[in-house]
Amino acid sequence: MTAASRGGAPGDGRYGEAYFRPEQAGEGERIDFGALAYDDITMERLREIGVGPGWRCLDVGAGTGTVSRRLLDEAGVASVLAVDRDVRFLVERSVPGLDVLEADITAPGFVSGRFRLVHARFVLMHLPERERLIAALAALVAPGGVLVLSDAVDLTSDRAPGTPYTAVMRAMWQGLGTAIGTDVTWVLSYPQLLRGAGLRAVGAEIHVPPLLPGSAISRFWADTWKRGRAAMLATGLVDDAAIDRAVRYLGSDDCAALSAGMLTVWGRKPEDGAK
Numbered sequence: 001m002t003a004a005s006r007g008g009a010p011g012d013g014r015y016g017e018a019y020f021r022p023e024q025a026g027e028g029e030r031i032d033f034g035a036l037a038y039d040d041i042t043m044e045r046l047r048e049i050g051v052g053p054g055w056r057c058l059d060v061g062a063g064t065g066t067v068s069r070r071l072l073d074e075a076g077v078a079s080v081l082a083v084d085r086d087v088r089f090l091v092e093r094s095v096p097g098l099d100v101l102e103a104d105i106t107a108p109g110f111v112s113g114r115f116r117l118v119h120a121r122f123v124l125m126h127l128p129e130r131e132r133l134i135a136a137l138a139a140l141v142a143p144g145g146v147l148v149l150s151d152a153v154d155l156t157s158d159r160a161p162g163t164p165y166t167a168v169m170r171a172m173w174q175g176l177g178t179a180i181g182t183d184v185t186w187v188l189s190y191p192q193l194l195r196g197a198g199l200r201a202v203g204a205e206i207h208v209p210p211l212l213p214g215s216a217i218s219r220f221w222a223d224t225w226k227r228g229r230a231a232m233l234a235t236g237l238v239d240d241a242a243i244d245r246a247v248r249y250l251g252s253d254d255c256a257a258l259s260a261g262m263l264t265v266w267g268r269k270p271e272d273g274a275k
Contacts, residue, residue, distance in 0.1 A: 015126040015180050019228050022086045028064055030223040031089070034122070035066040036216035038262055041207045042121060042150065043070050045264055049146050051075050051117050058115040058140060060105055061123030064089040065098065071117075072097045083111060106133065114142035121150040121262075126182050131193060138197035141269040147199060151187045153206060153261040165211070165257040168225060168246035171238040175231030190265040199267025206261040211250065217259050218250045 016022060020030075051057070055077040059068045062082035071077045072095060079097050082090050087102045094100065103110040106127060118140050124130050134149070141147050156169045176182035191204050209217040225232065225243055232238055249255050 015182070016085055018180055019176070019231060020224075022088055024227070026223070027227075028089050030220060030227070031063045032066070033216045033220035033223065035064065037209045037220060038121070038150075038207070039066050039070065041262065042067055042119075042264070043074060045205070045266070046071070046117070046119070046148065047075060049117075049148070049266060051077060051146070054078050055116040056142075057081070057117040057119065058083065058111065060118065060120035060137065062090055065093050067119065067121065068098055069093070069095055077117070081111065081115070105136075108136075111140065113140075114145070115140055116142050116145040117148065118145070119148045122152065124149065125151040125184050125187060126180060128181055130186065131196075134190075134193045135197045138194070138199055138267075138269070141199075143269050143272045145269050146266055147194060147197075147269070148264065148266045149190055149194070150262050150264040151190070152184045153187055153263045154184050155208070155258040155261055160258070163255075163257050164242065164246040164249040165255065168232065168238055168243055169221075169260070171232040171235050171242075172225060172228060174235045174237065175233075176228055178234065179228075179231040184260075187263055190263060194265055194267035197267075198269070200270055202265065202267040204263060204265040206263050208261040209259050211255050211257055211259050213251050213253060213255065218255075221259070222247045222250055 020027060053076045057071055057077050057080045059080055059082045062068050062084050065082055068080045068082040071080050081099045081101055083101045083103050083105065084090060085104060087100050090100045101111060118137050120137065124133055127133060138147050154173055156166045160166050191202050194202050211218050229243060
C-alpha cells in the first residue's frame, strides 16, 4: 500500500516521506501484509473482468509488485508497467514482462500510451485532486479496456461499538488526514466519478477481511499504527497507552471489530464510435 505520488494538503507531510518511508526497515514487509490480505480478492475481480492473455496493463502505485507479478504469472497478460514514486521494491523483485517506471502520477503526462487495464489500489486516498486524477487515469484506458480502482472505506462510524481498535482507527484516519492529506470520506463517490469520466458498465464491491489474531490484516494495522504513531498522538484522541492497548487487542481472542473495507470499482472504456 504505497502511494505513487508526492501526496499533499492539508498537512506538510507526504506519504512515503513524512510517514511510511520505503527506506525505513520493515516497510516492504508492512506492504506485503496488506497484499496478503487483499491480493486474492483483487485478482479474483480482475479475472472476472476478463483480464488475461494479450492484455497490456498499467499498475499504478504498485508497491512491492505483488499484483503486477500475479497478473503476469496467473492471468498471463502480455506486459505490466508498474509505476510508483519509489520503485526500490519493484526493482528488487523484477520478473520478465514487468517494466518499472519511477514517476509522480500527479504530473501531467507521467506515462505515455494506452492500456487495456489501468489498476490502482490504495493510492488515490492519499492524494489531492482526486477527481482530476481519476479522469487522467481513465484517459489512459484503451477503447474496450477497463479502469479498476480500490481504496479504503472506514467502518468506524459513530454507531460502531467502542473498542480499543475503534478508538485508534479513528485517530489514525484523522491523524493521517492532517499530516499527509489521506481522506477516505469521498471513496464512496467512485462509481459516479468513473461514470463521469466516460466509463460504462460501472460496478462496485466491498471486501472486509476478518480481524483474527495473527492474520495478515491485523499485523498490517498494528505495523501501520507503529509507523503513524506520531500523527495519531497529535490528534489528542489517543495516547501511547491507548495505541499499545489496541495492538494487544488485535492480537487477542477478545478482538471483535471490523477492519476497514476495500471498495473496488471498475468501468469499461467504450469502443471507438460507441456511445
